[in-house]
Amino acid sequence: MSEIFSIKRFWLLFKKVIAERPTQTLGVTALLLVLSFILYAAAKMLIGIGPAQNLTFIWGLAGGGFFISSYVFGYFSTNAGGSSYLTLPASFLEKWLCGFLIAGILYPLIFLLFYHGIDVAFVAAFHHGLDKTSIFYKQQYESVYNFDLNGIVAWKVYALFLKLGGLMLTGSLYFNKIPFIKTGLAVCALVLIIFSLNWLIADGLFGHVNDAIPYDHVTLSIGKETGTLILPIKLENFFHIAFAFIIPSILWFLPLLRLKEKEF
Numbered sequence: 001m002s003e004i005f006s007i008k009r010f011w012l013l014f015k016k017v018i019a020e021r022p023t024q025t026l027g028v029t030a031l032l033l034v035l036s037f038i039l040y041a042a043a044k045m046l047i048g049i050g051p052a053q054n055l056t057f058i059w060g061l062a063g064g065g066f067f068i069s070s071y072v073f074g075y076f077s078t079n080a081g082g083s084s085y086l087t088l089p090a091s092f093l094e095k096w097l098c099g100f101l102i103a104g105i106l107y108p109l110i111f112l113l114f115y116h117g118i119d120v121a122f123v124a125a126f127h128h129g130l131d132k133t134s135i136f137y138k139q140q141y142e143s144v145y146n147f148d149l150n151g152i153v154a155w156k157v158y159a160l161f162l163k164l165g166g167l168m169l170t171g172s173l174y175f176n177k178i179p180f181i182k183t184g185l186a187v188c189a190l191v192l193i194i195f196s197l198n199w200l201i202a203d204g205l206f207g208h209v210n211d212a213i214p215y216d217h218v219t220l221s222i223g224k225e226t227g228t229l230i231l232p233i234k235l236e237n238f239f240h241i242a243f244a245f246i247i248p249s250i251l252w253f254l255p256l257l258r259l260k261e262k263e264f
Contacts, residue, residue: 004091013090014098024071029107032067033114036060040118049126053119053147060111062160068107069168070180072099073255077176082262092259103165104252112149119147159244166251173258215239 018025036056043052075085088095126144130137148154164187171183194214202212210226211219216239217230230236 004093009090010094013094017098024074025102028068028071032064037118049144054153058157060115061157062164064111065107065161066164066168069103069165070172072103073172086263092263096256096259103169162248166248170251170254173255
């Protein structure tokens with residue numbers, strides 16, 4: 001068992017990664033947090049606090065997770081760096097755990113703490129700036145509240161983070177050169193192909209398609225009326241569970257197999 005995993009060996013590897021590549025870990029994390037703060041501050045003046053909360057949360061967690069995952073296994077951007085990383089006295093499991101810890105646990109935890117802090121500060125500043133003598137004070141006060149980290153929007157973004165982070169972590173081990181751009185293009189191409197094929201199939205089967213979301217529904221035009229075809233509830237639940245849990249889990253574990261493959 002010690003050949004596969006050792007707490008001491010894993011801890012030494014983790015410290016080595018942080019110490020040798022502070023720019024790619026601490027620096028990128030700090031940059032993403034600063035950009036999130038700037039985005040929140042700018043967006044709240046342009047579109048209001050509510051939309052700014054959602055926009056910043058999506059960008060910072062899902063977008064930031066996608067970005068930082070591209071640096072976790074950046075050693076393979078050069079042959080020398082990749083060879084040096086593979087010869088480190090650590091198992092493929094420990095190397096994968098190191099990347100998973102940085103991109104899948106530490107970054108989202110740091111971002112959530114930071115985001116909640118700035119959100120509380122901005123909302124408090126808004127409430128403090130209201131005119132307490134106004135007849136609309138209560139209405140204005142209650143119209144703005146702290147972002148719910150356990151709400152529907154938050155959970156949708158958590159699911160998006162898992163998908164995008166897993167895609168990038170996997171892509172960074174297959175696209176060694178500029179993985180962020182190549183994986184991003186591959187994801188866009190994949191989404192475009194899936195939606196295009198889904199539309200063509202739906203249009204071929206039914207015709208007069210207004211809207212078609214893969215594995216979800218098809219909206220059809222019937223004269224001046226529209227109708228929506230949805231999946232049976234059991235099948236719909238299966239696909240929702242697959243996209244929310246099964247596929248992200250596969251994407252996060254694929255790098256483990258890829259690292260093992262690279263070692264041999």
